Amino acid sequence: xxxxxxxxxxxxxxxxxxxxxxxxxxxxxxxxxxxxxxxxxxxxxxxxxxxxxxxxxxxxxxxxxxxxxxxxxxxxxxxxxxxxxxxxxxxxxxxxxxxxxxxxxxxxxxxxxxxxxxxxxx
Numbered sequence: 001x002x003x004x005x006x007x008x009x010x011x012x013x014x015x016x017x018x019x020x021x022x023x024x025x026x027x028x029x030x031x032x033x034x035x036x037x038x039x040x041x042x043x044x045x046x047x048x049x050x051x052x053x054x055x056x057x058x059x060x061x062x063x064x065x066x067x068x069x070x071x072x073x074x075x076x077x078x079x080x081x082x083x084x085x086x087x088x089x090x091x092x093x094x095x096x097x098x099x100x101x102x103x104x105x106x107x108x109x110x111x112x113x114x115x116x117x118x119x120x121x122x
Contacts (some may be wrong), residue, residue, distance in 0.1 A: 003028045009053040014060070014069040023067075024060065031055045034107045040119040051113045058106045 006028050016024060031052060035044055061070055
């Protein structure tokens with residue numbers, strides 16, 4: 001299944017314009033590679049197209065919360081105050097290791113969908 005199909009689904013769902021293609025495509029490609037790594041497959045099955053798109057959207061929401069189109073869907077920026085204690089969402093540090101952790105968490109959150117296609121290596 002081509003990554004271009006997933007890219008178009010993500011853009012449609014988030015209402016993104018073509019100016020964000022390079023950024024969104026980088027997430028599509030990375031999530032696609034993680035799916036292949038997790039499932040030990042050579043090609044991602046077409047049945048996982050929407051799962052792949054949802055995983056990409058989740059990664060974008062976590063790592064790019066200020067991106068136009070995503071900002072409206074994340075609910076980010078809220079600060080909760082109770083008495084003299086307040087809590088706000090953590091800010092992304094932009095470190096590659098943190099990004100790797102976020103992508104890994106997204107993949108693991110979808111393992112129920114991915115396990116059906118997973119193959120064991122011997």
